[in-house]
Amino acid sequence: MMTIEEFGRRLRAREVSAEQATEACLQRIEAENATLNAFIRVTADDARQAARERDRELAAGHDRGPLHGVPISIKDLIDMRGLPTTAASRVREGHVAARDAAVITHLREAGAVFVGKTNLHEFAFGTTNEDSAFGPARNPKDPSRSPGGSSGGSAASVAAGMALATIGTDTGGSIRIPAAACGIVGLKPTIGEVSTDGVVPLSRTFDHVGPLAQNVTDAFLLFHALLGDHIAAPPAPMPLHGVRIAVLRKYFCDVLDEDVRARFEEAVARLRDAGVHVDEIAIRHADLVSAIYLHISLPDAAAYHALTLDTMPERYTPNVRMRLEMSRYLLAEDYARALAGRDALRREVDAALAQHDALLVPTLPIPAPPIGAATVEVAGQSQQVRAMMLRLTQPFNVSGHPVVSMPAGTTRTGLPVGVQLVGCRQQTDALLRIALACEPTISKL
Amino acid sequence: MTIEAWLKAAIADAETRKLPELKALLEALAKSTTALRQADFNDDARR
Numbered sequence: 001m002m003t004i005e006e007f008g009r010r011l012r013a014r015e016v017s018a019e020q021a022t023e024a025c026l027q028r029i030e031a032e033n034a035t036l037n038a039f040i041r042v043t044a045d046d047a048r049q050a051a052r053e054r055d056r057e058l059a060a061g062h063d064r065g066p067l068h069g070v071p072i073s074i075k076d077l078i079d080m081r082g083l084p085t086t087a088a089s090r091v092r093e094g095h096v097a098a099r100d101a102a103v104i105t106h107l108r109e110a111g112a113v114f115v116g117k118t119n120l121h122e123f124a125f126g127t128t129n130e131d132s133a134f135g136p137a138r139n140p141k142d143p144s145r146s147p148g149g150s151s152g153g154s155a156a157s158v159a160a161g162m163a164l165a166t167i168g169t170d171t172g173g174s175i176r177i178p179a180a181a182c183g184i185v186g187l188k189p190t191i192g193e194v195s196t197d198g199v200v201p202l203s204r205t206f207d208h209v210g211p212l213a214q215n216v217t218d219a220f221l222l223f224h225a226l227l228g229d230h231i232a233a234p235p236a237p238m239p240l241h242g243v244r245i246a247v248l249r250k251y252f253c254d255v256l257d258e259d260v261r262a263r264f265e266e267a268v269a270r271l272r273d274a275g276v277h278v279d280e281i282a283i284r285h286a287d288l289v290s291a292i293y294l295h296i297s298l299p300d301a302a303a304y305h306a307l308t309l310d311t312m313p314e315r316y317t318p319n320v321r322m323r324l325e326m327s328r329y330l331l332a333e334d335y336a337r338a339l340a341g342r343d344a345l346r347r348e349v350d351a352a353l354a355q356h357d358a359l360l361v362p363t364l365p366i367p368a369p370p371i372g373a374a375t376v377e378v379a380g381q382s383q384q385v386r387a388m389m390l391r392l393t394q395p396f397n398v399s400g401h402p403v404v405s406m407p408a409g410t411t412r413t414g415l416p417v418g419v420q421l422v423g424c425r426q427q428t429d430a431l432l433r434i435a436l437a438c439e440p441t442i443s444k445l
Numbered sequence: 446m447t448i449e450a451w452l453k454a455a456i457a458d459a460e461t462r463k464l465p466e467l468k469a470l471l472e473a474l475a476k477s478t479t480a481l482r483q484a485d486f487n488d489d490a491r492r
Contacts, residue, residue, distance in 0.1 A: 288480060288481065290477060291477040291478070291480045291481040291484075294474070294477055295478070295481055322467060322470060323470065326471060329451075329455040329471060329474070331451060333446075334481060334482070337481050337487050340487060340488065341481065343486075344486040
């Protein structure tokens with residue numbers, strides 16, 4: 001499948017039209033969605049019409065920039081005017097968005113073509129996409145496995161060629177987890193950088209909006225479009241020699257699948273060979289991340305869902321309902337402790353980055369798990385799938401730092417492995433420049 | 446409120462609300478809360 005960058009070149013060379021690219025995506029959806037269940041709603045007619053309008057505009061000399069005519073999908077947690085935002089839940093039955101989310105407004109202005117809205121873990125409250133009112137989305141690499149979550153349908157749509165890219169949300173890892181599980185790139189920007197206006201919240205403290213794409217260049221283009229910057233050009237490549245990267249081993253490499261560990265170590269070795277200065281450091285309170293995350297995100301979720309838990313509990317999927325009910329029991333004093341923990345963690349990640357350009361950690365400790373599995377065996381020990389999926393991504397939702405997850409080869413059975421590069425807060429562009437430089441080394445394992 | 450007292454009250458409330466499935470989740474949450482309360486970043490009025 002074409003990347004956004006390649007499509008843009010060919011579009012402007014008149015080798016392909018927006019209508020043709022959109023039609024190709026719609027044909028892939030027609031062929032694969034019954035298996036993958038990536039889309040909740042396909043907006044084929046609107047997409048065809050929008051693509052033809054973009055082609056007419058370009059022919060008339062109106063070029064909106066890198067996303068002009070690009071067919072993309074949207075996680076069904078994000079409002080699009082005139083369409084339901086289901087959040088993959090029966091609780092939302094009857095909803096129709098009165099206006100576009102801020103990011104959709106920006107994407108329309110940038111000329112993107114929306115092919116449909118994608119499946120997710122109900123209300124983004126899960127990591128596997130199994131608990132959805134529309135049934136589970138499936139991983140294109142192996143449909144018996146989860147595509148990750150909560151933006152599972154989004155990642156599957158890109159990995160299966162149903163869209164050139166997609167927009168997801170990330171509260172504990174919901175962009176990076178499915179990106180890693182499906183073998184694509186995912187970007188969680190700095191907290192607060194991209195507007196969440198018009199996005200159904202999970203935790204207003206930790207929610208992020210960001211792109212999932214085929215490569216880092218495409219993620220850069222989408223990220224800038226989400227900011228309202230429609231004409232950004234990708235940065236020039238920078239040399240890897242002299243870049244300083246810190247590998248976090250304590251906690252982050254304590255529990256890893258054997259093949260994930262092997263791919264991660266290969267990535268580190270290749271970066272060293274390419275001239276990167278690699279240090280090893282630790283984040284002191286990393287092992288408390290889960291407790292900090294839970295005691296902030298759960299009260300946020302409980303507050304949002306309190307009314308519907310009381311009035312229509314049967315409309316939630318059972319697992320999501322029970323976790324939301326659990327969330328209502330947390331004490332205010334423990335929430336305050338978690339806020340103190342968040343501040344401590346943020347300072348520690350800031351300090352780690354003071355002497356380094358980026359931090360490097362695996363994205364998922366395990367490959368995409370089988371659908372329905374509650375536990376997996378990792379290095380001879382049984383582990384909870386949910387805890388494994390969140391373990392390495394949620395630290396940076398808590399700290400707020402920008403993170404790119406990119407492919408780093410596959411397991412012996414062909415399942416994708418991902419690694420994360422973490423950058424300084426408010427310096428997402430600088431992180432993306434480093435990721436662009438590292439991508440040929442890391443992603444060609 | 447101690448974690449033991451909190452857990453006991455929470456489980457009793459869940460049972461009153463006919464949500465016995467919550468017991469295991471609340472017990473897991475109690476372990477997480479214990480870890481959070483033992484962290485050295487917490488305030489202490491004696492310090």
